[in-house]
Amino acid sequence: MIQFTIEDRDGTRQPIEVPEGINLSLMEVLKASDYNVLATCGGMALCATCHVQVLEGLDKLPPAQDAELDMLDTLPDADFDSRLSCQLRVEESLEGGVFRIRGAEQ
């Protein structure tokens, strides 16, 4: 099992457990867990509505590719610890991480 923590927009935290090898993105897990994440573009790094801030475990994550970096650069509220959850595969690198949901709600 891979375990990590999600912090919702109101600050409430919830631990999430996902089986290894599930082949999902963090965005897909957030949606499946009923978080209010629009993910309008369906995971193509086009809309940034799945923007998360990585509060813990940033160093362990694989580096962002160009499409993700380009999108993050344009966001008014992105910071050094921002990622697009659609570009993060649920795998060992997420273990122990804490992710705060930031994407637009509408």
Next chain:
Amino acid sequence: MITTDICIIGAGPVGLFAVFEAGLLKMRCHLIDALPQVGGQLSEIYPQKPIYDIPGYPSINAQDLVDNLMEQIEPFHPTFTLGERVENLEKQDDGSYIITTNDGTSVHCQVVVIAGGLGCFEPRKPEIENLEHFEGKGVAYMVKNPEQLRDRRVVLAGGGDSALDWTVFLANVAKEVTLVHRGDTFRGAPDSAEKVFDLAREGKVNLILQSNITSISGNGHLQEVNITAKDKTVRTLEADNLIPLFGLTPKLGPIADWGLNIDKAAIAVDTTDYSTNVERIYAIGDINTYPGKLKLILCGFHEAALMCQSAFRYVYPNQKLSFKYTTVNGVPTF
């Protein structure tokens, strides 16, 4: 005025295939798309990517699928308005609709089918107090005509390529250029970033890093921009123009104001026929939502077929619809 049976908003794969299904039932279609070419996301975003879940094609390039769809619907002579965005919908006394675009093109139709995919890409607006109040009065989200900024005091906000590129360009046009960026580095386009740092050193642009624009003010027209730094210090700049450049984000656009039931930025439909809550308006493909919705091209194709069976009654109110197979009847052209 263009007259048609069905006006399809969105010329992506699902909008295109709807022309075929409509054509089998002798219904003519006109398509409108904000993009300058047909194909929607497939042509605009990933033309060379293979798609693996189109039935009958183990793998097909996105652009090839669009080209094939265009060939498939050719017998039905669809007409197109491309590069224009749908703005208005006006219900007529007989129940039909007139749709108008931002360029003034109008289409009279019996049925409206929204196949808008992700929606329209619109500028992302930052959270700045009073921002919308000054839109068109000094605030714009893109530079349409740089000459209008000549000898003006211009404030740009953002950290992406377009913010950097316009800062460099406007340095020689505007009276004063200020770039406000929340970070202290620019991740993309190192060349443009280097130029901006050079111009700042030469005193040709004013670079304010680790800061955000928090509010703006003016008497009718923008006059002042208030900037808050990371250390909470606030400074006020006099400015004639503010241009926040925070990229584009897909939005429903004017469609959101048509009285349709919207659920999480998608149009709620009845899965019997993919009709919306407004009579004669249907929504198919990625733009609709219903329990169990999957954003797949193949699901959109299915939705298009069922939609046409239902829309038939508005186009041919006095005719009975009889279902026919193409294997039996071929493709009737008109």
